[in-house]
């Protein structure tokens with residue numbers, strides 16, 4: 001059986017989680033996990049391995065099939081290298097094409113020019129071998145060729161995913177600032193949320209927005225493949241293993257049907273201050289096939305544990321750059337400000353810094369006072385979040401949400417182990433809080 005080299009890009013910071021996820025896919029197809037590099041993981045195996053990764057990886061952004069790699073010195077070298085590849089064995093001139101180039105320290109004039117040269121090479125090759133050139137379609141191509149350049153080497157890949165894998169096919173409405181589904185899934189994995197823990201661990205997103213964490217968590221709990229409701233780029237390529245695809249697809253459909261019959265475990269909860277966001281979350285959850293997740297409209301400062309016993313909070317609070325804290329709340333620091341929300345629960349911000357500070361202080365107090373025994377995982381671009389919450393993190397993981405550098409802070413709300421920044425004990429004995 002032929003073996004191929006694949007590369008799966010992912011949000012930076014999730015390489016280790018992706019490598020572990022790919023290793024688990026070894027149960028479905030022979031797959032050997034290779035090197036982790038910033039922003040992705042190499043793996044190898046037959047077509048079935050690439051197909052299984054497309055269908056089942058929650059963390060990969062794409063699955064790329066390595067075509068060839070070679071040293072180069074100039075754009076002409078790259079053309080000469082690309083024109084010798086047997087593209088006609090993968091697709092025809094009747095299919096539309098898109099070329100993408102990324103590079104690290106490449107000695108080239110411009111990436112646009114390299115993109116053009118690779119496009120010329122692929123089109124020239126197809127014309128020579130099949131009599132016609134394919135058309136370019138940058139919006140919805142049938143086939144995507146990726147090139148990755150280092151200072152010395154060029155690697156050509158064929159994309160097997162088509163649309164990026166974080167597009168699961170269930171998102172109806174994006175909400176104001178949705179998290180990418182694969183970043184959400186990676187965070188859930190870091191937080192220990194797995195199919196086999198879901199029945200005994202409660203999960204709560206108190207600022208759930210469009211419901212990304214909730215949909216991913218529920219699908220994980222039910223073993224619904226993330227790619228169950230979408231198409232893939234490899235379906236348009238010649239020579240992929242159609243038998244492997246059919247059997248993996250049938251197994252995935254069976255798993256999805258069984259899961260839906262069992263229903264979402266009653267351990268997943270979400271809330272948001274915005275009724276509009278909850279409508280969007282509900283629609284997304286329905287489309288993801290996990291409509292029976294419990295949702296409630298609550299200000300996160302007033303939240304209470306949604307269940308008996310402890311669990312995990314996983315959320316991404318409003319980011320300064322992307323979305324505002326909402327909810328009028330008189331406070332000593334803010335009472336002089338002009339907050340007119342027109343009765344809509346929306347916030348017209350006179351002083352965002354003050355509002356955010358008040359919000360995070362109150363949210364931190366709520367965590368300390370009401371969520372003893374829980375662990376909270378908060379994704380934010382704000383590196384000063386622990387100080388604002390007056391909580392000491394037990395772990396901080398650098399992650400990227402698109403181009404935004406974030407931290408995933410973990411707070412263990414152990415009785416007696418949280419402390420207000422000013423030194424007052426919040427829940428009894430306290431460990432000193434780390435500085436920021």
Ligand SMILES: C[S@@+](CC[C@H](N)C(=O)[O-])C[C@H]1O[C@@H](n2cnc3c(N)ncnc32)[C@H](O)[C@@H]1O
Nearest residue numbers: 178179207209210212273274299300318325326
């Ligand atoms: C960054 S978004 C969360 C995005 C979400 N993870 C998703 O994927 O759609 C932050 C959310 O916090 C909500 N929010 C803002 N202020 C809030 C408050 N005081 N209490 C609860 N939710 C609040 C917003 O309505 C928004 O949905």
